[in-house]
Amino acid sequence: MKHPEFYRGKEVIVLGLAKSGVQVAKVFHHAGAIVTVNDKKKREECPEASELEALGISVVCGGHPDNLIHQGVSLLVKNPGIPYHVPPVLKAQELGISIVTEVEVASHLCSAPIIGITGSNGKTTTTTWVGKMFEAAGMKPIVAGNIGTPLCQAAQEATEDNWMVVELSSFQLKGTEDFRPRIACLLNLAETHLDYHGDMDDYVASKAKLFKNQTAEDTAVLNWDDPVCRSLVPYIKAHILPFSMNETLREGLHVVPPYLPGSEDEINRKIVYTDSKGFSQEIISVADIGLPGRFNVGNALAACAIAISAGVNISTLSGPLKDFQGVEHRLEFVMDKGGVSYINNSKATNSKATIMALTSFKRPIVLIAGGLDRGSDYEELLPILSERVKAVVLIGETKEKLAKVAEQAGLKQIILVDNDEDAAVTLTDAVKRAALLAESGDIVLLSPACASWDMFSSYEVRGSIFKEAVHNL
DSSP: OOOGGGGTTSEEEEEOOHHHHHHHHHHHHHTTOEEEEEESSOGGGOTTHHHHHHTTOEEEESSOOTTSSOTTEEEEEEOTTSOTTSHHHHHHHHHTOEEEOHHHHHHHHOOSOEEEEEOSSOHHHHHHHHHHHHHHTTOOEEEEESSSBOHHHHHHHOOTTOEEEEEOOHHHHHTOSSOOOSEEEEOOOOSOOHHHHSSHHHHHHHHHTTTTTOOTTSEEEEETTOHHHHTTGGGOOSEEEEEESSSOOSSEEEEESOOOTTOOOOTTOEEEEEOTTSOEEEEEEGGGOSSOSHHHHHHHHHHHHHHHHTTOOGGGSHHHHHHOOOOTTSSEEEEEETTEEEEEOTTOOSHHHHHHHHTTOOSOEEEEEOOOOOSOOOGGGHHHHHHHEEEEEEOSTTHHHHHHHHHHTTOSEEEEOOOOSSHHHHHHHHHHHHHHHOOTTOEEEEOOSSOSTTTOSOHHHHHHHHHHHHHTO
C-alpha cells in the first residue's frame, strides 16, 4: 500500500473493530479517505462504533454486506485474526484490491526505527526484554504491536529519538507489502496456526515477510539452531546476526560452552558476543539470568543480539538479564502450597511451547493440558512426558488425543475432566484434581499445548482462572 495520505477521497474498508481497527479507521479518516468499518458482531457488541460514528466514520455491524467490497474500493485493512476465506477478503482478492493489516499502515506513519520480533514461541518475553534493555541504556523504546499500545497509535506518537520495539504475529505479517524493519528477529518456527494458514508453507512464508524488504543496511537476527529459520538465509538480504545455544559462532551471540544433546546444566555456561572481527566479550553467566528454562536462554540471546545491533552498550545488558522476572502467563510462579509449586504457563498454545516449559524444571510435574483441537497428534510430546511428567490432568477438545499420547508415554495417572457448561468450573476442577495428585516437592504446571478458544476467550482468561483456582485451594 501507499502512504495513508494517498487515499484522500478514496474508499477504504476497515474489516474488524477492536483497538487496532479503531486506530486504523481514525488514521485514514484524518487523511481524508472515505472510511467504512465493518464488523460481523452485532451493534450492541461493538462499543467502539459510537466513537467512530461521532467522527463521521461509517460503521456497519451485524454481518458482511454483499456490496461492501466493490471495484471502487482502493484498500482493505483487515484485523489480523480474520481469516482469508471470509467473503469480503475473497471478494477483494478477486478484484485485485490490496489487503493489508495494521502493521503495514503503521510502518508508513512511523518516524522511529522499527524492530520487528516474531516466532512461534517467546515473542512477548523477548520483546519485553528488549524494551527493558533499551530503557536501561536510555534509548527511549516504545513497546507495541501484539503487546502494549496499538501499533498505529504508537507509530504516530513516535519520534526519531525513539525505537519502536514490535511483537509481530504471522497473522499480522501475512498482510504486509512494504514493511521494512531496521532490525528483524525470527526466534523459532514450530507447527502452529495451521487452521489459519492451511499449511506450514504459508505459515513460514508469512513469518519470512519480516525480512522481505530489508537491505544490506538492516540486520536480521536469526536462530541458528532452528533448521527452518536457517533455511531462510538464501532469501535474506540484510546483515545476518545469528544466535545459538548449540554452536560456537564466528560472529553472533552464543553460549560457551555450547549445550550438547542431553545437556541442561547451566553451571559455568556464559552468554558471549563475538563480533565480525572475531573479538569475543562475555555478557553474563547463564545461571544469573532471571528467567528459568533453557528456552529463555535462547530468548536472552535473541534480545542481546537485537540490543547490540541497535547500538546498546554491552556493559548495560547484564542488569536487565538478571532483573527481568518474566511476563504474565509465561512460566509465571503462582504460589507454593504444601510443598507444591503452582506455575501458570497458559501462553503455551502449541506442543513445542509445552516441551520448552517441561524442560525448565527438574522436579516431578503434574501437567494440566488440553484445549482447542487444531489437528495435531501431539506425538512430539511423547519423550518429554515419559521423562518429566508423573501425571496429567486433561481438559478441552484435545483431552482424548493427549490421553493416548500419555498412555504411550507410560504414564499411569491420567485424568480426563468432564466439560462443564462453565469453563471456569472445568479448569477449577482440573486444578483440584492436580493438587490431589501432587506431593511435596512436585510442580503443578498449566501448560496446555493448545489454544484456549474451545473453552475460553483467550489464554489470558484461562491463566487468570487457573491462578484464582490455585489461590482458592
